[in-house]
Amino acid sequence: MDRFDTMLAFTRVVELASFTKSAVSLNLPKATVSAQVLALEKRLRVKLLNRTTRHVSVTPDGAAYYERAVRLLSELEETEDAVRQATTAPKGRLRVDVPGSIGRRFIVPALPDFFARYPEIDLEVGCTDRPVDLLQEGVDCVIRGGEILDDSLVARRLGNYQLLTCATPAYLEKYGTPATLADLERHALVNFFSSKTGKIFHFEYMTDGIQTTVRGLRRISLNDADACIEAGLAGLGIVQMPTFLMQDYVASGRLRQVLDQYPSPARPFFVLYPQNRHLSSKVRAFVEWAAALFASCEFHQAESTLTR
Numbered sequence: 001m002d003r004f005d006t007m008l009a010f011t012r013v014v015e016l017a018s019f020t021k022s023a024v025s026l027n028l029p030k031a032t033v034s035a036q037v038l039a040l041e042k043r044l045r046v047k048l049l050n051r052t053t054r055h056v057s058v059t060p061d062g063a064a065y066y067e068r069a070v071r072l073l074s075e076l077e078e079t080e081d082a083v084r085q086a087t088t089a090p091k092g093r094l095r096v097d098v099p100g101s102i103g104r105r106f107i108v109p110a111l112p113d114f115f116a117r118y119p120e121i122d123l124e125v126g127c128t129d130r131p132v133d134l135l136q137e138g139v140d141c142v143i144r145g146g147e148i149l150d151d152s153l154v155a156r157r158l159g160n161y162q163l164l165t166c167a168t169p170a171y172l173e174k175y176g177t178p179a180t181l182a183d184l185e186r187h188a189l190v191n192f193f194s195s196k197t198g199k200i201f202h203f204e205y206m207t208d209g210i211q212t213t214v215r216g217l218r219r220i221s222l223n224d225a226d227a228c229i230e231a232g233l234a235g236l237g238i239v240q241m242p243t244f245l246m247q248d249y250v251a252s253g254r255l256r257q258v259l260d261q262y263p264s265p266a267r268p269f270f271v272l273y274p275q276n277r278h279l280s281s282k283v284r285a286f287v288e289w290a291a292a293l294f295a296s297c298e299f300h301q302a303e304s305t306l307t308r
Contacts, residue, residue, distance in 0.1 A: 003043075004076060007069045009036035010048060014058050014066050015135045025138040027093075077280060090282040091120030097142040101225045101245055103127030110293050118285050129224055131196040134274050140283050141273040143290065145242075148270060155270040156287060159294045163264035164246040165203065166255040167238040177258055178238075181205060181214055184259065188237035189216035195223045203240045205262040212262075240264070269294065 012022040013033065023030040041048050048062035058066060098107050103125060114123070126132070132142050134153070148155045165184075178184040184203065192201045200221055203214040219237050222228050225245060232239030233254060249255040271287050 004073070006036040006040040006043075008073060009033045010040050010062075011066060011069050011073065013037060013049065013056060014062065017056050019056065021136065025135075089120055090118050090280075090285040092282055093122045093124065094282045094286060095124045095126070095137075095139045096286060097126035097128055097132045097139050099129050099143065099145065099225065100127045102143060104226075105245070106293060107290070114286075114289050117289065118282070121282050121285065123286075129195055134272075140280075141271050141286065143269065143271050145269050146267055148272070150272075152275060153272040154275050155272050158269040158271055158291050160266040160268050161242045161244060162266060163204075163240050164243050164250065164257055165238060165240045165259050165262075165264075166232060166246055166250060166257050168233060168235050168254065169256050171235045171237070172256060172258070179259075181207070181212055181259070181262060184214050184238070185216055187216050188219040189214070190228050190231045190237045190239040191218055191221040192225065192228050192241075193221045193223050204265055205259070206265055207262060211265055242267075 009022065009026065009028075009032075012025055013019055016022050016025065019030055019033050019037075023033045026033065037049065044065070046061045046065075047059050048065060050057045050059055104127060107125060108127075111123070111125075115121075126139070132139055134140070134142065143158070145161065175187060176183075178187055189203060193199060194201070200218075203216065205212045205214065216238070220231055222231060225241055228239055229241055229245060229249070231237070232241075233249070238258065239255075246255060246257075250257055271290060273283060
């Protein structure tokens with residue numbers, strides 16, 4: 001039994017606290033993963049995991065071994081990738097998750113170009129706005145906008161986006177067009193809220209370098225960007241959403257921009273992946289492709305950075 005395979009099986013069990021989930025993540029039978037961990041314990045002559053019928057936990061010896069094993073596996077994958085990238089194209093299954101609106105409007109329509117470049121990658125794309133546990137769900141990377149709250153993930157900045165404030169011509173004719181932020185406080189606003197935290201994202205603007213928040217008259221809040229826009233199109237209130245989602249509606253006349261003299265703060269887009277996983281060639285390929293796609297789709301591109 002390959003030593004590195006047993007090491008990988010053990011680290012995945014520790015990360016997921018489950019033989020069943022680890023087997024799914026590794027695309028192996030559960031019995032194989034169990035046998036690999038047992039073989040590792042036999043070779044090391046120590047107990048690495050505490051097992052019950054309902055729970056798996058790491059022992060002190062297992063925790064110490066895990067820390068070193070993760071580093072070794074990362075170095076091994078990095079070394080292999082360095083050689084592989086010089087001789088072969090990225091290949092294998094790649095699982096990513098992107099916001100629903102980004103997936104529908106940009107990622108999926110552009111995938112013919114991705115597969116033309118990387119025909120040996122088997123891509124699985126989740127289009128959701130819900131929180132994703134990358135380790136638990138076996139997802140390689142996600143794209144998310146806004147502030148990053150999970151410091152267990154590595155975040156590479158893809159760029160920034162701006163927000164537009166819009167309403168239907170019928171709404172503005174009925175209730176009037178706000179000329180100032182004080183005027184906006186008297187209008188019904190369609191708000192977005194976080195599926196993860198329940199936080200309401202109020203309208204935000206920059207005036208003379210100072211950020212101003214407008215709460216308005218809250219009529220409806222939704223946790224999906226496209227649903228917020230549909231609420232605006234239905235005349236339920238004024239909506240503030242990213243430019244790349246709103247510009248077609250503005251161009252067609254279905255929505256009309258207001259308060260364009262008050263720009264919104266720039267908000268970042270990130271691609272995120274676990275700290276304990278090396279950025280493999282297939283993940284790197286997707287990240288670089290996505291960065292180029294964002295740059296070509298009216299995203300205000302900032303210099304790529306890597307943060308923890």
